[in-house]
Amino acid sequence: MALVVVSLATAAIGFYGLRISRTTGDFYVASRTVRPWWNASAIGGEYLSAASFLGVAGLILLSGTDALWFPVGYTAGYLMLLLFVAAPLRRSGAYTIPDFTEARLDSRAVRRVTSVVVVVVGWLYIVPQLHGAALTIRITTGLPAWVGSAAVVAVVCLTVVAGGMRSITFVQAFQFWLKLTAIAVPVLFIVFTLAGDGSAAVAPAVVNPTGLAPAGPYQNISLLVALLFGTLGLPHVLVRFYTNPDGHSARRTTLIVLGLLSVFYLFPTAYGLVGRMFAPELARSGQADAVVLLLPGQLIGGTAGDLLSALVVAGAFAAFLSTTSGLVVSLAGVISQDVLGGGVRGFRLAAVVSAVVPLGFAVMTDSLALAGSVGLVFAFTASTVCPVLLLGIWWRGLTDAGAIAGMVTGAVLCGGAMVWGTVLGAAGTPFWLAQPAAWTVPAAFAVTVLVSWGTKNRIPLTMARVMTRLHTPERPLVTER
Amino acid sequence: MTRVRVTAPRSAPRPAGESREAAEESEVGQVFVRSLIRSQLRLALVVAIGFMLILSAFPLLLAAVPGLAETRIAGVPFDWILLGAGIYPVIGLSAWLFYRTAARNEARYRDLAGDT
Numbered sequence: 001m002a003l004v005v006v007s008l009a010t011a012a013i014g015f016y017g018l019r020i021s022r023t024t025g026d027f028y029v030a031s032r033t034v035r036p037w038w039n040a041s042a043i044g045g046e047y048l049s050a051a052s053f054l055g056v057a058g059l060i061l062l063s064g065t066d067a068l069w070f071p072v073g074y075t076a077g078y079l080m081l082l083l084f085v086a087a088p089l090r091r092s093g094a095y096t097i098p099d100f101t102e103a104r105l106d107s108r109a110v111r112r113v114t115s116v117v118v119v120v121v122g123w124l125y126i127v128p129q130l131h132g133a134a135l136t137i138r139i140t141t142g143l144p145a146w147v148g149s150a151a152v153v154a155v156v157c158l159t160v161v162a163g164g165m166r167s168i169t170f171v172q173a174f175q176f177w178l179k180l181t182a183i184a185v186p187v188l189f190i191v192f193t194l195a196g197d198g199s200a201a202v203a204p205a206v207v208n209p210t211g212l213a214p215a216g217p218y219q220n221i222s223l224l225v226a227l228l229f230g231t232l233g234l235p236h237v238l239v240r241f242y243t244n245p246d247g248h249s250a251r252r253t254t255l256i257v258l259g260l261l262s263v264f265y266l267f268p269t270a271y272g273l274v275g276r277m278f279a280p281e282l283a284r285s286g287q288a289d290a291v292v293l294l295l296p297g298q299l300i301g302g303t304a305g306d307l308l309s310a311l312v313v314a315g316a317f318a319a320f321l322s323t324t325s326g327l328v329v330s331l332a333g334v335i336s337q338d339v340l341g342g343g344v345r346g347f348r349l350a351a352v353v354s355a356v357v358p359l360g361f362a363v364m365t366d367s368l369a370l371a372g373s374v375g376l377v378f379a380f381t382a383s384t385v386c387p388v389l390l391l392g393i394w395w396r397g398l399t400d401a402g403a404i405a406g407m408v409t410g411a412v413l414c415g416g417a418m419v420w421g422t423v424l425g426a427a428g429t430p431f432w433l434a435q436p437a438a439w440t441v442p443a444a445f446a447v448t449v450l451v452s453w454g455t456k457n458r459i460p461l462t463m464a465r466v467m468t469r470l471h472t473p474e475r476p477l478v479t480e481r
Numbered sequence: 482m483t484r485v486r487v488t489a490p491r492s493a494p495r496p497a498g499e500s501r502e503a504a505e506e507s508e509v510g511q512v513f514v515r516s517l518i519r520s521q522l523r524l525a526l527v528v529a530i531g532f533m534l535i536l537s538a539f540p541l542l543l544a545a546v547p548g549l550a551e552t553r554i555a556g557v558p559f560d561w562i563l564l565g566a567g568i569y570p571v572i573g574l575s576a577w578l579f580y581r582t583a584a585r586n587e588a589r590y591r592d593l594a595g596d597t
Contacts (some may be wrong), residue, residue, distance in 0.1 A: 065560050065561060065564055068561070068564040068565050069564075071565075072536075072564065072568050075568075075569065075572055076532070076568075076572055078576075079529075079532060079572050079575060080529065082576050082579060082580070083525040083528055083529050083579055084525050087583070124589075192494070220540075224536075236523055242575060248584060248587070249586075251580050251583065252580065253521060254576070255576050255577065255580050256547060258573055258576045259573060262570075262573060263568035265569070266565070266569075269566070273557065273561060273565070335579075376579065394518070394522050437572075451582040467514070467518065468510075468514045471514065471517055471518045471521060471589075472514060472517065472590065472594070473587040473590065473591055
């Protein structure tokens with residue numbers, strides 16, 4: 001019931017947006033006239049994925065304070081985005097990451113490699129969203145799991161094909177506030193009810209329901225490297241920055257996003273803590289990722305519990321829908337420009353392709369811990385897109401050969417670690433392979449810099465002009481300072 | 482295959498823009514641009530490193546003061562409060578500092594480059 005309402009609301013707002021969006025420019029980036037608050041809510045709505053909504057609480061339930069680094073890293077990633085990327089990227093005037101690298105390095109080859117990397121990142125990131133949808137459907141309705149994934153893909157395709165980016169901005173902004181309500185109201189209700197009953201905690205918070213060994217410093221550092229630098233390169237996050245009118249407002253939008261995320265992540269943390277204190281058996285039965293969905297029914301019960309559960313399910317679906325549609329929009333932008341020659345029809349076709357491929361992958365594979373698998377995608381992004389982006393913005397010496405070598409190194413090392421880790425299984429994977437970011441990210445940076453040094457004669461002639469455009473304030477003067 | 486780059490319509494031509502573009506490509510203009518980039522990069526690095534130092538200080542603090550992690554405030558252990566809620570104000574403050582100073586750097590550049 002709840003998910004029907006969310007899907008209908010998403011689709012309705014999407015179709016409403018159809019009437020506003022007319023040109024191709026509207027389709028891609030909403031003509032860059034979205035207000036900072038709308039835009040910030042939309043970025044938050046897009047960013048808070050299945051991993052944030054379900055996975056963080058589940059992981060906190062499983063591993064306690066070690067898992068608190070996940071929400072911290074997800075938020076601090078935006079700080080890095082603000083510091084190093086937000087304004088220059090907006091000023092670059094490019095629509096997508098491949099547009100940026102091509103303009104900066106004046107090279108078609110770099111564009112192609114970047115496009116491939118971006119599409120891989122996007123697909124990898126959609127798969128856990130679909131796993132989350134499958135889990136939610138299985139837990140709440142008892143239907144076969146694939147129904148959830150297929151429903152999400154269908155709604156996303158419909159919305160994106162109909163309205164493009166403009167409508168997506170409204171949809172995403174709406175989804176952020178829905179998600180915040182859906183996660184905050186039940187947990188506040190639970191806390192007040194428990195406090196009112198004076199019911200004692202079943203187990204103290206320090207209890208370890210699964211007996212997992214605590215993570216060492218290496219795992220925590222590697223995780224933070226992945227989350228801090230992975231956020232920079234997420235395609236659906238970056239494309240959203242082009243909807244700001246100028247670099248200064250791109251910074252302000254990011255500032256608002258940081259505030260919104262900080263408030264949001266208090267609640268999954270609270271869920272995890274309450275789950276650990278009052279329902280540790282969920283972790284033992286291997287249903288940790290469902291703790292957000294199951295806790296209201298288990299601790300409150302009755303009609304109130306049912307209503308709260310419905311609200312949480314609505315929020316969870318908002319999470320799957322918004323992240324997936326954001327990714328689909330940005331992937332469709334890349335695919336349609338590189339393969340289908342741009343235009344609205346190419347964009348629509350590309351949107352369907354970018355949603356259906358990960359669906360096949362999601363149906364064939366099985367869900368791991370959601371927050372963990374998303375953490376690996378961040379590691380992959382941090383090892384491929386992030387070095388090229390950071391060095392391209394801040395270092396005059398970057399060359400096309402260096403960029404390609406760095407991206408390939410990062411992709412091979414991190415992708416190899418992911419595949420090898422899957423082959424060995426969760427139990428047999430050594431810690432440095434399970435969290436590869438701490439060595440793959442520096443390796444990718446080093447290769448990019450070394451190869452660029454070796455090919456100094458390939459520094460593009462347009463470099464000085466591009467660097468000037470990236471870093472100087474826009475001309476139509478930003479009057480508000 | 483023909484490739485069509487889709488771009489937003491360029492906004493109205495600005496006569497002042499041309500002269501500034503020329504000024505930016507001159508040698509003096511490039512000196513100003515380089516110094517702007519350097520000051521923005523320095524600012525970003527200082528904020529980033531400062532934030533990471535504070536971030537790493539949190540677990541070290543918990544490890545260094547015995548019993549601090551188990552101290553409870555309203556039933557919630559202190560380590561949960563510190564890591565689960567206490568880091569966000571630090572993130573927000575760093576971001577706000579950067580936002581302010583970066584805008585000031587740009588204003589200074591605008592004065593130097595002679596924009597009106």
